[in-house]
Each structure stands twice: as structure tokens, then as C-alpha cells.
Amino acid sequence: MSKGEAAPAAASEQPPEAAADQGSRNLAMRVVAALMLAPVAIALAYLGGVAWSLLVTLAAVGLFVEWLAVTGFGRELRVVVPGALALLLIGLCLMAGRIDAAVDVLVVGVVAVALTSGERRGWAIAGLLYAAAAEIASVVLRLDPVKGFAALMFVLLVVWVTDIGGYFAGRSIGGPKLWVRVSPKKTWAGAIGGFVASLLVAAGFAAFEIGTTGPLLMLGAVLSVVSQLGDLFESAVKRRFGVKDSSHIIPGHGGLLDRLDGFVAAVIVAAIFGFLRGGADGVGRGLMVW
Secondary structure: OOOOOOOOHHHHHOOHHHHHHHHHHHHHHHHHHHHHHHHHHHHHHHHOHHHHHHHHHHHHHHHHHHHHHHOOOOOOHHHHHHHHHHHHHHHHHHHOOOHHHHHHHHHHHHHHHHHHOHHHHHHHHHHHHHHHHHHHHHHHHHHOOOOHHHHHHHHHHHHHHHHHHHHHHHHHHOOOEEEOOOEEEEEHHHHHHHHHHHHHHHHHHHHOOOOOHHHHHHHHHHHHHHHHHHHHHHHHHHHHOOOOOOOOOEOOOEOHHHHHHHHHHHHHHHHHHHHHHHOOOOHHHHHHOO
16 A cells, blocks of 8 residues: 555546556656655664754654645644744754653643644644654654664665555555545555565565564564554545645655655654663664564
8 A cells, every 4th residue: 555556536537548647757756756865864864863853853844834734724823833843842852862851842832732723723733743753753763872773774664665565566456445435546455565565674674683583574564554554544634624635845745744654653653662662762672672
């Protein structure tokens, strides 16, 4: 299952040749965007520290702004500004290694957004919590000096191959739809294809002795499913508000919400699991070492 399993809905009304051409152009844009963005993300993840935290913070602000645009708050600066400011301050706290202060800032940010967003405050608060959880989880997972980079790359690769495997399996096999009411173009073949691809990543990590085979296969499976659920969740939110793409900032992919929905869900679950096993200073080890 993936966001790009099929051409846009309008393509279904076009002749087969036009739809095929549009799908090919869309795939080409996706590939070019991925080839440009993935190396940057990997390089900054490898550097860690301020470089990775800055990227994550900017992405979190973008996620929040796009969430507000989808849910009807996009032009309401009284909501956008306090939430975005809270995410920036959370990022500064994380760069300083003050996770406790980051949580305190988040609480204040939630209160500020709640006071400025009126009767639909639930959606605005949900957007801030969504972006902040992804921000904190992404930084905390990488903070582990021993296994932080390996853990982060494991999550990233599982999410990426789940998306890629789902895209090609869905397009080449087709078949029964996964959840028509929420995402009418996604198929069970795509979901299974992405799941299988995630197991190959886990097996690759085990082959290079970056972890133990059994637990890594289990983690890969869980994170792949969670990633796909995150994709469906974002699709459900957009469908609730009649929005196709959260924005058009990434060619062929839509917006940050469209591109990062699976990663957000997976990294949050991974960070929680790593924290429960390794504590605040050993989230990466808690995830990868068994």
C-alpha cells in the first residue's frame, strides 16, 4: 500500500493512453524527488545533533501548517503562530538535550492553540500533537550515541520500502481494494507487497549483524503495518475535509503530510518501544539490541 499506487482520480476519466502518460510522468517526478531528498535526509541523520534536529524541527512546523490548511485553519494566524512557535522552541530544547523542557513547551503550546482555535480546537490540538510527537520521537531516537543512527535508518528504510513495494505491487497486481471508503485506490496486493519488502530490509540488517534476525523481522513487520496505518489515517483526515493533497511542495508526492504520514506513525511507535526498553538515553539501543 502506498500513497502513489494509482494515478489521480481524474485520470480514470481520460483515455488509457493519456492516463498511462500521466502515471509515467508522476512516477518520474516521484523518482527525481526521492533521489534528491533521500540523500539529504540520510546525510543529516548520519550527522545527528543540531543538523538532524534542525531538519526535523522544520519538517514538524511544515506538518503542522499543512495539517491546519487541510482542517480549515490555514489562514488563521492566531492558531498557526503559537503552534509553529511551540514547535520551534521544542526543537531548540531538543538540540540542548532538554527533553523535559521540550515536553513543558508542548504543554504550553497546546494550551495556547486551544485558546485561539475556537470551537474546532480539537483538530488544531491534534495537529500540534501529531507534529510534536513526530519531532520529539525522531530526535530522541537519533540521540542514542551507540545505536541511534542504525535505529533511525531502520525506521526510514522500512517506511521507504513499504511505500515503494506497495506502489509497484499495487500497480502491477491490482486486485481487491484495501479500504475503499478511506483510500479507494489502495489494494491488498500493495499492502502485502510493502509488508514483504519491509521483511527484506529487516533480513538485510540481520545479515550485516546490526541486530538479531527474529526481533528485527518482528520490528520490520510491526513498523510496516504501522506505517501503512499512518498512511490510511492521513487519507481519512483529508477525505474528512475533502482535500486531495496536503500541499504541492514535493513534486509527485504532494505535501509533507502526504510524504511523511507513514514515517510519523512508525517513528512514534519505534521511539515509544525503544524508550520502554532502553530508557530516555538509550532509545536506539532499546529498539535494536535484544
